[in-house]
Amino acid sequence: MKTYMLLVLIWVICITGCTPASQQNDATTVVPAASTPALAAPPCQLTLGMDAWEPYQYVTVGNTPTGLDVELVQAVVATMGCQLNVVQGSWLELLALLKDGQVDFVLGASKTAERESFAYFSEPYRKESFQLYVRSEHANLPYNDLNAFVSAGHKVGVVNEYYYGDEVAALYADETQRDKFVGAIISELNVARLLDEEIDGLLEDRFVGASILRRKGLDKYIQPHSISLGNSDVFVMFSKASVSEQQLQQFNQGLQQLHTNGMYNQLMEKYSN
Missing domain, CATH: 3.40.190.10 (Periplasmic binding protein-like II)
Structure with missing residues (x-):
């Protein structure tokens, strides 16, 4: 009987000694800094x-x-x-x-x-400098600025959420002129609308506009007007x-x-x- 009790006591001691540190109430594990592998800082x-x-x-x-x-x-x-x-x-x-x-x-x-x-x-x-582009037959329309162009009833294609400067912002803020501006998700859609005569002009950066016309072979059909919005x-x-x-x-x-x-x-x- 004593032998049996001794064996039970030894078994209990062994089980307690092998309990994970996280389950021991008073145990604190400290890992020396030198033994921790250095982690490379993420780029x-x-x-x-x-x-x-x-x-x-x-x-x-x-x-x-x-x-x-x-x-x-x-x-x-x-x-x-x-x-x-x-x-x-x-x-x-x-x-x-x-x-x-x-x-x-x-x-x-x-x-x-x-x-x-x-x-x-x-x-x-x-x-950057934004330029007004029109169909070739309208390249010489006698307008000196964008205000005159839209006041004559012409519609202009713009890209949604682009900022074209104070002149366009002021015109768009005018409720009598706002419907003259037609928004698109990309400039190429404005190009298609211009060719289809849904709009009468479009605003685009002059280098971007020249690139679009060159890539699509539209130089004969769409040309820059003299109206520009200056450098910003x-x-x-x-x-x-x-x-x-x-x-x-x-x-x-x-x-x-x-x-x-x-x-x-x-x-x-x-x-x-």
């Missing part, structure tokens, strides 16, 4: 929301993102030690993703008070939901570095020729 990841807008941003036949704006930002992101991911979509879709922090930044943006509520803006990195600054727009002010400063420093080392001028010349 900086930035997601670009890209709206096809040749020659500034587009995808090649091999599905590679490229263009003036894309090459500029790739060079800047490299100075930050970050990896760049790309998400494609329409401008309207990308703005929604930017607000939610699902994309970190978009290119070719204009600065507005509304956008500053959810976005940071880089230093300006280039200028263009910015990289960052999501406040996913990008810190420190990263914004790093981006601006990298942008300045491109100006200093001459890469900025090289890229501008590449796409100007």
Whole structure:
């Protein structure tokens, strides 16, 4: 009997000694720092929301993102030690993703008070000029500005959520003129509407407009009118939901570095020729 009780006691001691530390009330396990394997810090990841807008941003036949704006930002992101991911979509879709922090930044943006509520803006990195494009037979219509064009009853195609400057914003705010502006998700839809005579003109960046007409062989059918909206600054727009002010400063420093080392001028010349 004693032998049996002794065996039971030994069995209980063994079971108690093998209980996991997490189940022991007073047990604390300390792992020496030296024995913990060093974990590599994850690389900086930035997601670009890209709206096809040749020659500034587009995808090649091999599905590679490229263009003036894309090459500029790739060079800047490299100075930050970050990896760049790309998400494609329409401008309207990308703005929604930017607000939610699902994309970190978009290119070719204009600065507005509304956008500053959810976005940071880089230093300006280039200028843009919007041009009015019309059917060839209307290229010489005698209008000096966009106000005169729409006041005569002509309809103008625009891309939803693009900012074309104060002149267009003021005209759109006028309820008597608002119906003269017809929105589209992409510029190519405005081109089709212009050819179908659903609209009388469309607004587009002059380099983008020239690229669309050249690629589609429409130079004989659509031409730029003398009406333009002047030059305005263009910015990289960052999501406040996913990008810190420190990263914004790093981006601006990298942008300045491109100006200093001459890469900025090289890229501008590449796409100007």
